[in-house]
Amino acid sequence: MKKAVQQFMLGSVLKNEASVKNTLFAMKEAGYDSIELCSFMLHPMGLVIRLLTKAAGMPVGSGGSLDWNRLIDESGLNVISLHADLGSIEKDSHAICEEAKSFHTDTVVITGMYRFNYGDEETMHTLAKRLNEAGKNLKKEGIRLLYHNHNCELRKVNDTQCAYDILLEETDPSFVNFEFDSYWFTEGGADAKLWMNRLGNRMKLWHINDRGSRVSGSVITPILKTDSMELGTGNMDLVGLKNIAEGNGVEGVILESHKNWIDNDPVKSLILSAKWLSKNI
Numbered sequence: 001m002k003k004a005v006q007q008f009m010l011g012s013v014l015k016n017e018a019s020v021k022n023t024l025f026a027m028k029e030a031g032y033d034s035i036e037l038c039s040f041m042l043h044p045m046g047l048v049i050r051l052l053t054k055a056a057g058m059p060v061g062s063g064g065s066l067d068w069n070r071l072i073d074e075s076g077l078n079v080i081s082l083h084a085d086l087g088s089i090e091k092d093s094h095a096i097c098e099e100a101k102s103f104h105t106d107t108v109v110i111t112g113m114y115r116f117n118y119g120d121e122e123t124m125h126t127l128a129k130r131l132n133e134a135g136k137n138l139k140k141e142g143i144r145l146l147y148h149n150h151n152c153e154l155r156k157v158n159d160t161q162c163a164y165d166i167l168l169e170e171t172d173p174s175f176v177n178f179e180f181d182s183y184w185f186t187e188g189g190a191d192a193k194l195w196m197n198r199l200g201n202r203m204k205l206w207h208i209n210d211r212g213s214r215v216s217g218s219v220i221t222p223i224l225k226t227d228s229m230e231l232g233t234g235n236m237d238l239v240g241l242k243n244i245a246e247g248n249g250v251e252g253v254i255l256e257s258h259k260n261w262i263d264n265d266p267v268k269s270l271i272l273s274a275k276w277l278s279k280n281i
Contacts, residue, residue, distance in 0.1 A: 135175030151188030
């Protein structure tokens with residue numbers, strides 16, 4: 001199973017070519033063999049989008065004008081997949097395919113939908129159709145399509161189904177499969193193991209994180225605030241999840257967290273998580 005880090009996790013330290021090189025080499029030295037790229041972080045970004053992501057606590061860095069193909073080649077890392085948005089694929093699937101191929105990956109991942117109602121049943125039926133069509137167009141050029149979940153796919157759309165049910169049941173495995181994020185479904189109150197078992201071999205990649213707390217509750221109401229944690233420092237059954245992932249034939253495990261890093265440093269955080277990965281995978 002390949003070990004990767006999602007580029008989005010690194011936005012706060014991707015400031016210039018030197019910082020990108022240092023980060024990529026630190027990943028390699030820690031034991032990661034791959035990186036998962038975000039297409040919108042590979043190109044110059046408008047000021048408004050940059051400010052919005054920063055305000056949300058997820059800065060995207062200043063690497064949009066850098067030569068990522070060269071930097072990744074020099075680091076010795078591989079690209080496990082490329083995150084893209086569905087609208088861009090629908091607008092110009094050939095361009096997305098060419099970008100993926102330039103990084104020697106055959107996998108494009110839908111990052112989820114924006115300004116989107118996951119609680120509307122008809123909307124979800126339509127999304128499944130759109131994903132099938134997008135996956136069909138990518139497949140013509142030798143690229144496969146995966147869908148990455150957050151917690152919004154757990155919204156109920158009728159008495160018996162949530163949004164993710166529809167995506168799993170109505171997408172064609174020939175055109176659409178899944179990158180499963182066990183943290184987000186756990187955070188949303190679902191049984192991640194149940195869903196991983198249900199996905200089976202349609203689960204091609206695994207987004208991993210741990211969940212716990214660094215802080216103490218107050219004396220009056222000592223309830224902890226949970227957040228993402230380095231692997232092995234939280235309370236998720238990562239070994240149990242790993243066993244299912246291996247049984248599903250998952251090709252790669254990808255670390256991603258957005259905040260709450262040790263010493264507020266994503267590089268220190270990924271190095272600490274690498275110790276769990278090296279021991280268990």
